[in-house]
Amino acid sequence: MPVIGRFALAGGMPFQTDEPATVRSMALRFLPPGGEEWRTGMNNIPVLAVNSARGFYEQLLAAAPDPATGRVDPAKMKAFLTGHPETVRALAIITKRSVSSGFADAAFNSLDAFRFVDAAGVSVPVRWATEPLQPFVAESAAQAASGDKNYLFDDLIAGIRQHPLQWRLVVTIGQPGDPTDDATLPWPDDRRKVDAGTVTIDQVSSEATGLCDAVNYDPMVLPAGIEPSDDPLLSARSAAYARSFTLRAGEKDEKPPSAVTPLGVHAGDKS
Amino acid sequence: MRAYQARFPATSRLLHWLMAVMVLVMLFIGVGMAASLSERYALLVAIHKPLGIAVLVLVVIRFVNRLINKPPPLPDTLPPVQRLAARASHILLYALMFIMPLVGWGMLSAARYPIVLFGPLQLPPILPHDEILYAWLRLLHTYLAYLLFATFLAHLGAALFHGLIRRDGVFESMAPWRQVRGHSADSVSRVGS
Numbered sequence: 001m002p003v004i005g006r007f008a009l010a011g012g013m014p015f016q017t018d019e020p021a022t023v024r025s026m027a028l029r030f031l032p033p034g035g036e037e038w039r040t041g042m043n044n045i046p047v048l049a050v051n052s053a054r055g056f057y058e059q060l061l062a063a064a065p066d067p068a069t070g071r072v073d074p075a076k077m078k079a080f081l082t083g084h085p086e087t088v089r090a091l092a093i094i095t096k097r098s099v100s101s102g103f104a105d106a107a108f109n110s111l112d113a114f115r116f117v118d119a120a121g122v123s124v125p126v127r128w129a130t131e132p133l134q135p136f137v138a139e140s141a142a143q144a145a146s147g148d149k150n151y152l153f154d155d156l157i158a159g160i161r162q163h164p165l166q167w168r169l170v171v172t173i174g175q176p177g178d179p180t181d182d183a184t185l186p187w188p189d190d191r192r193k194v195d196a197g198t199v200t201i202d203q204v205s206s207e208a209t210g211l212c213d214a215v216n217y218d219p220m221v222l223p224a225g226i227e228p229s230d231d232p233l234l235s236a237r238s239a240a241y242a243r244s245f246t247l248r249a250g251e252k253d254e255k256p257p258s259a260v261t262p263l264g265v266h267a268g269d270k271s
Numbered sequence: 272m273r274a275y276q277a278r279f280p281a282t283s284r285l286l287h288w289l290m291a292v293m294v295l296v297m298l299f300i301g302v303g304m305a306a307s308l309s310e311r312y313a314l315l316v317a318i319h320k321p322l323g324i325a326v327l328v329l330v331v332i333r334f335v336n337r338l339i340n341k342p343p344p345l346p347d348t349l350p351p352v353q354r355l356a357a358r359a360s361h362i363l364l365y366a367l368m369f370i371m372p373l374v375g376w377g378m379l380s381a382a383r384y385p386i387v388l389f390g391p392l393q394l395p396p397i398l399p400h401d402e403i404l405y406a407w408l409r410l411l412h413t414y415l416a417y418l419l420f421a422t423f424l425a426h427l428g429a430a431l432f433h434g435l436i437r438r439d440g441v442f443e444s445m446a447p448w449r450q451v452r453g454h455s456a457d458s459v460s461r462v463g464s
Contacts, residue, residue, distance in 0.1 A: 035393055037385045053308045214402040215383055220313050224391040232310060239304075239312040245382070250406035 002031045003199055006212040007103050007156060010043060018152040020099045020139040026108040026130060026167075027217035028199065036223040039215075041237075042108035042130060046097055048183035049090045053236035059087065090184035101137040103156040104165045112219060112237075113180035113229040116171070125174035125229060127187065130167035130199055134159075157204050164202035171196050180229040214252075216245035275440035277343030286333045288447055293326055294368065298420050305413075320375075321388040327372035334365065346439050360425055367419040373397075374415060378408035 009016060010023035023043050030038040050056045062080035066073045081088050100106040108130045115123040143151055159165055171194045172187060179185040207213045220228060220238040228234045279287070297319065304315040345354060379386050380396035382405040387393045398404060434442030 034391070035385070035395070036391055214400060214405075218384070220316075221385060228313060230310075235310045235312040236308045238316075239308045246406060246409050249382070249402035250410075252403050252406070 004029045004031070004212070005201065006217065007153070017149045019144055024103055024106055024152070026103070029215060032223065037221050038223050038226060039217050039219065039221040040110055040128070041217040041219060042110050044100070044106040044108055045094050046109060047090045047093050047186050048111045048233070049087050049094060050084070051086050051182045051184045052232055055084055055087065058084070086182070086184040093186060099139040101139050101143060102152055102159070104159045105132045105134045105136045107131045111183045112231045112234055113174065114222070115227045115229055117225055117227055123227065125178060125180045126171050127174070128169065128171045131170050133166040133168065160201060160204040164200045167199045169196040169199055170194070181231050183231060183233055213248065216241050218242065275346040277440070278444050279342060280340040282336055283340050283342065284445060284447055286329065286336060287445055290326065290329055290333065290368065293322060294419070294423065297322055297326065298416060298423070301416055320386060323372040323375050324388060324394065326368060330365065330368040343444055345441065348439060357429065360422060360429070363422050364426060367415060367422060371412070371415055371419060374408050374412045378405050378412055381405035381408060
C-alpha cells in the first residue's frame with residue numbers, strides 16, 4: 001500500500017533550530033486501493049500536554065513571550081498549570097521520556113484514541129504508534145552543539161539515501177474503562193498490542209518539490225472501519241488544521257521554497 | 272376582477288421547497304462549521320459534503336424540469352423593473368446553486384481531501400493537487416456563500432412582497448398549499464347551487 005508522509009517539528013515556527021526537546025512529528029497518508037484514505041499525525045511524546053481545545057488555547061496564551069522581555073512570564077505559566085492539573089501530570093510523563101538521536105530511531109504516537117469497527121459493527125478503542133526498526137540511540141549533547149541548525153532533517157535525508165527506513169505500525173487495543181476522551185492519560189502498559197504491518201520510507205524530498213505541505217494531515221480523514229473516539233481534540237484538531245492549512249496554502253506563493261533543505265539534496269533521490 | 276391564478280407544476284413546487292430547505296440548511300451548516308471547534312464540527316462537515324452534492328444533482332434535475340415544465344408567466348400588472356429583478360435574481364440563484372457545490376468539490380480536490388459522501392462511497396477529484404488553487408477556491412466558497420445568502424434573502428423579501436403587499440398571486444403560484452381564495456369559494460358556490 002502506498003504511503004506518503006511528512007516529518008516535521010511541532011510548533012508554528014518554520015525556521016526553528018533543531019533541538020532535542022522540540023516535539024517531532026511523523027504524519028502519514030495511507031492510500032489503499034479504492035480511493036479511501038487514512039491520515040494520521042503522530043508525535044514522539046507518550047501523551048499530549050492538554051486534553052481540550054480550551055486547555056490548548058490557554059496554554060498558548062500562557063506560553064506566549066512577553067513583548068517587553070521576550071520571555072515567557074513564569075507567573076502566567078504557573079497560573080495556567082494551577083488550573084490544569086492534567087497538564088502537570090502529562091508534563092511529568094513527557095519530560096521523563098528518552099529522546100532519540102533523530103527521526104529515524106524515534107517512535108511516534110497517535111496520542112488521541114480512535115475506534116476500530118468490525119463488519120458486525122462491534123468496535124474497540126485503539127491508539128496506534130510507529131515504532132522504529134532502526135535501533136534506538138539516545139540524543140547526545142554533541143548533536144545540538146554541532147552547529148548544524150537542521151541536523152535532525154539532514155540526518156534523516158542522509159539515512160533514507162543510504163537505505164529505506166522502517167517502522168512497525170503497532171495498534172494498542174484499549175479495554176473498557178481506558179480513557180478515550182483524554183489524550184493526557186496513558187493507557188496501562190499491559191494492553192494488547194497488534195503488529196499491523198511495516199511502514200517503509202524509501203524516498204525523501206523537501207517541501208519545495210514534494211507537496212508534503214500541500215496536504216492537511218487531518219486526523220478525521222479515516223477509512224471505513226476506523227472511527228473517531230469521543231476525544232474532543234479530534235474535532236478541534238480537524239477544525240484548526242483546516243483553518244491553518246488554508247492560511248498556509250494562501251501564503252504559499254510568498255514563502256521561500258524551503259528553509260530546511262538545500263534544493264540539491266533530494267534531487268535524484270530514489271532507492 | 273380577473274385574479275392571476277397561475278401555478279407552478281407540482282414537480283417544480285416540490286423541487287423548489289425541497290431545495291429551499293436544503294440550501295438554507297447548507298448555509299447555516301457552513302457558517303457553523305467555519306466557527307466550531309467542538310464535536311459538532313465533524314458532524315457538520317459529514318453532513319455538508321453529501322448535502323452539497325445532493326444540491327448539485329437536484330439543481331441539474333431542476334433545470335431540466337424547468338425546460339420541460341415551463342414556469343407560468345408573471346402577471347401583466349408587474350412593472351418592468353420588478354420583472355427584470357425577478358429574472359436576474361432567478362438566474363443568479365440557479366447559477367449559485369450550481370457553482371457552490373462545484374467550488375466546494377473543486378477546492379477539496381485541489382487540497383486532495385477525500386470527498387467522502389457516505390461510508391466508503393466517495394467522489395473522485397475534479398482538479399489537480401494545487402494548494403494555491405485550493406486557497407483561492409476556499410475564499411471563493413465563502414464569498415459565494417455570502418452572495419447566495421444575500422440573494423436568498425432578496426428572494427424571500429420579494430416573495431413576501433408579492434404575498435403580503437402586492438397580493439398579486441405570484442407567491443401563491445409557488446406555495447405548496449392550494450390557493451384558498453377563489454378556488455374554495457368557487458367550489459363552495461358550486462356545492463350550493
